[in-house]
Amino acid sequence: MSQAKTTVLKIGGSVITDKNKELGVNMEAISRLADEILEANQRNLIIVHGGGSFGHPVAQEYAIKDGFKDKSQLLGFAETHHVMTVLNGIFMDALIWRGIPAVSIMPSSCMTTRNGRINYFGDTPIKQLLKMEFIPVLYGDAVFDTELGFTILSGDQLVAFLATQFSAKNIVIGVDVDGLYDTDPKTDAKAKMFDRLTLNELNKICGQLGGSNACDVTGGMRNKIAEIIPAVEKGIPVFIVNATKPKYVYKALKGENVKGTLIEKE
């Protein structure tokens, strides 16, 4: 393992796909973000991206997240996994063509879950990859589950898991809003954004100390927050930033001043 500590960067599926169109890619966003990642020139970076309009529709159609119920789902699992590799391939193209030594890691090939939570991670390849200063790129994936047969492993669970596993110095989460709000900024013009929250403050907002599943911050953020809290608890700060706005991810990676929500342990 290299000595410099790692940053885990999440790029939301909603940022790099077109949510109005199944299998719609937002190439402009992918190209711009690849430019920003190149320019930030961050060493010890792990990238995770979501599925957006690639992974979600087919996964929902076949209820992949709920696990194996009957054989008709097998093709749905295969399709969900496949379309995620296609989206990942487009993202990898953008990185590699810019000269970024990025290497995809397929979560379903090296991880399994038990009732939806990662219970196996064969980390020998990724450790060697990080040692050699490649940039691993993972993604939300259809994975095998030792109880359910299969399920969906979200990019957000991956982010917190990898940050903890590799003792990351920080997490940057690129989403399609400016940060974490008290109500949904997409539907409520009076929504108030938090610039900084401690774990205590976040738990108060979420209404239940520790048990973050009850957290009711909105704007598609509830599950995301529930997933990242364990990393914050281990002392890894999380910065939520708008990845649809030019240079926000770049500035977050560089540690420059930019609008967003910082969540810290204390």
Next chain:
Amino acid sequence: MSQAKTTVLKIGGSVITDKNKELGVNMEAISRLADEILEANQRNLIIVHGGGSFGHPVAQEYAIKDGFKDKSQLLGFAETHHVMTVLNGIFMDALIWRGIPAVSIMPSSCMTTRNGRINYFGDTPIKQLLKMEFIPVLYGDAVFDTELGFTILSGDQLVAFLATQFSAKNIVIGVDVDGLYDTDPKTDAKAKMFDRLTLNELNKICGQLGGSNACDVTGGMRNKIAEIIPAVEKGIPVFIVNATKPKYVYKALKGENVKGTLIEKE
């Protein structure tokens, strides 16, 4: 693990790519082979494909097989890995669109090598996959090597490894010639094809009992034979068949009579 024993099918890179054109795909061959695999309806199948004009040119340009020498190779490794995932994606498309529940497994995500030989295989995901009767599809890949930094893992090494690991009942190797010849059939019209060889006979032909690296059968077959001999030694028969000819792979999978070379232990 299912009870029915597994067949490992190798599809040569030369069959599914156009060797005269870097990144040239032979879509006609891919579509036909996907049809044959669908029609054969083989349970407990593991598929491995090679790289052909996808993997080889960029791997050679950056000398990836020889391992890490300097930082200029990092992008070459990333590219080699990436183009293999692209070829695999095209192959997966063809299988899944036909309704075959095929799931790609990325070798570099779950295996490492030591001096070019597989020394780590995190097999938890693929075991679950086989248990659920999905068809795993692997491929020759740029992988991490604990001594060399990185190297190339050939599809042929993968085939023998997986067949041994999962106690396969047989191996079918689809190539671009009719079988194993005493000289190169592409340059020597008098080349004589073997219908069946025992390990003893093969070793005699190769001139050196056991030490199959010295084997000088030609036609691009030398390394292939050297890689599969360990599986034959374990009692797994290998059938080499022409995958460029319609229905040959289908017949080989079904156990029907078709031209080719059978290699058996005794």
